[in-house]
Amino acid sequence: MREVIGACPRDCPDGCSWIVTVDGGDAVKLRGNPDHPFTAGGLCKKVNPWLEFARDPARILEPLRRTGPKGSGTFEPVTWDQALGDIAARLIEMRDHHGGEAIWPFTGTGNVGYIQGAGMPAGARLMNALGASDHSISICSISGHCGLQYTQGRASGMDPEEIRHAGTVLLWGSNTLVTNQHLWPYVQQARQAGAAVVTVDPVGTRTARRSDVHLQLTPGTDGALALTLCRLVRDEGAVDHDWITEHTEGYDEFSAMLDSWPLERGAEVCGLHPTEISRVAEQIIASPPLAIKLGQGMQRHAHGAAAARTVSCLAGVTGAFQRRGGGLVYSTAPVYDLDLAAARLPSLRPGPVRTLAMTNLVRELDGADPPVRALIVSGANPVVSNPDSDGVRRVLAREDLFTVAIEIFPTPTTAFADYVLPSAMQHEQAELNNSFSHHYLHWNAPAVEPAGSALSHTEIYRRLARALAVHDPRFHEPVFQATEEEYARALLGSPALRNAGVTLQRLQASGWMRLPDPPPIDRFSFVNGRAARDGLGRLPEWQGTKETTREGGYLLIANGSEWHVNTVFAQTEVTASRTSTPPVYVSSLDARRDGLTDRSPVTVSNDRGCFEAELRIDDQIARPGVASTTKGWPAQLVNRTVREEDSDAGHGAVYHDNRVRITAR
Secondary structure, eight states, X not given: OEEEEXXXXXXXXXXXXXXXXXXXXXXXXXXXXXXXXXXXXXOOTTTTTHHHXXXXXXXXXXXXXXXXXXXXXXXXXXOHHHHHHHHHHHHHHHHHHHOGGGEEEEEOSSSOOSSSSSSOHHHHHHXXXXXXXXXXXXXXXXXXXXXXXXXXXXXXXXXXXXGGGOSEEEEESOOHHHHSGGGHHHHHHHHHTTOEEEEEOSSOXXXXXXXXXXXXXXXXXXXXXXXXXXXXXXXXXXXXXXXXXXXXXXXXXXXXXXXXXXXXXXXXHHXXXXXXXXXXXXXXXXXXXXXXXXXXXGGOSTTXXXXXXXXXXXXXXTTGGGSTTOEEESOSGGGOOOOHXXXXXXXXXXXXXXXXXXXXXXXXXXXXXXXXXXXXXESXXXXXXXXXXXXXXXXXXXXTOEEEEEXXXXXXXXXXXXXXXXXXXXXXXXXXXXXXXXXXXXXXXXXXXXXTXXXXXXXXXXXXXXXXXXXOGGGGSGGGGOOHXXXXXXXXXXXXXXXXXXXXXXXXXXXXXXXXXXXXXXXXXXXXXXXXXXXXXXXXXXXXXXXXXXXXXXXXXXXXXXXXXXXXXXXXXXXXXXXXXXXXEEOHHHHHHHTOOTTOEEEEEETTEEEEEEEXXXXXXXXXXXXXXXXXXXXXXXXXXXXXXXXXXXXXXXXXXXXXXEXXX
């Protein structure tokens, strides 16, 4: 037997290090790596059955070609040569007759790795050479990143491990125990040292119930709450004026705006009692430094960037960034200063190309000019995960749209593909992985060969390049046959990583390396001219949305599930055995008003679409006027009720700007 160090590739902040035990040529055990400084031997229950997932009878193990109507999911097996030969011929024909921009490489975060996953340099090189449209992964967290660039400059404002030194921990829109569980020990260390833990969330999550204080605000009012807290801090004389003078700009203008946010207004907008807000302000003032962990859920609104920007101002007025244990962290992704250009080679493009946002799939497939005629889907399940599920199914059913899906299991999206190509899984391939919650870079060594005829994404694109070379000799160039190690060395070639001594050899020897800490936040902008030019306003003011300000029905929140990482592995036997009918939670007050009974079947609907669920009445989880469910259920299609509309920055999705009706079935 031998043990192989790797890392979880799922779209989760923790980026866990793991160990695969191999007996002969078989992976027989998977466990968390106890030597890793952050993840410390733990894996979550979503990932523990990984090797069972790999053996699931539904796994796709050979290339498939469509034989029935689009959406029917009827296929026949073909060889790799047949599939890639036909795909190559179709792509060349489209490029030559319609231009390369007619091809859209639609990459998601089913794997967030830099080599096989969302970074995928092999596919990027080939698509760049074809002149394909560029792809923006805008579906998850982009609005928050954009908003924080206006204030603190980046999303990685503080090292999450430093939260242990905080005096007050503010978990804002973060269900840490469920979706970021390896951060919780650092929160607990702060609490054991006397810190209070405050959760801001419209839903009574596990994390909220384990916190000292839960501010269960109305969805979409995060910015209003932040401004009200800033006003209270200012009025109590707790602003750090030395920090303000030396490190910020625009505070006086921001302070003048706070005059319009008295406690009473903030409480009314947020649906909270004034004393709830004032007590949190008192805690922040009495027990510095303030550490804010900002989650992704709160920025999935029409004004998501503005909300993140405004919440960061609370760290700004208190001077939290200058104290150990203080500041704000949204994502540590900016710490991973890899040389993406060296790996992806944008210089291969024949000229300027357009960028298409994944959250605009329906709009672009309906009306892009020039039209999209080929869609290469990898690591994504847009029928379930994108807004406007019905619209997605409609546009994917276009007969003139050539669709290739690279997948592990059949999904509602693969049902619309012309070809489905079987993908290797993480323990069967080499990968370079980051985290959104720590500063460690991981090397995932392949433990076993891919099952069946499955291939890594890099090998698929190496073979596709050879098939393309039959039609265009340019694809004979060595850049399209790079190995995983060559891609890794290109990614690790940035000056910052070279100066820190981060090399592939050292990564392979240990499985991980800690990256250099970024410089502390020493400039903070309460006002921002670029934000004004971008349409967000010079000041981070709060605005309501057309969904949150309407009357009647329920505001629906679809938060992270304890059993699903989005829809990855949702189709497997082991996941299905642990889950049943998707739930939707409401308060007892709303249930009585609408004649709904606990554990009864209901329809959740609006003028965009509907889905079915089982009603759960729980006053801890649901506040009046708000319904909550969890995402990731493949048959639920909660996003049938969500409109395809851009947020205020980055083409972010507006999943939580969603008003619905709930009726008994």
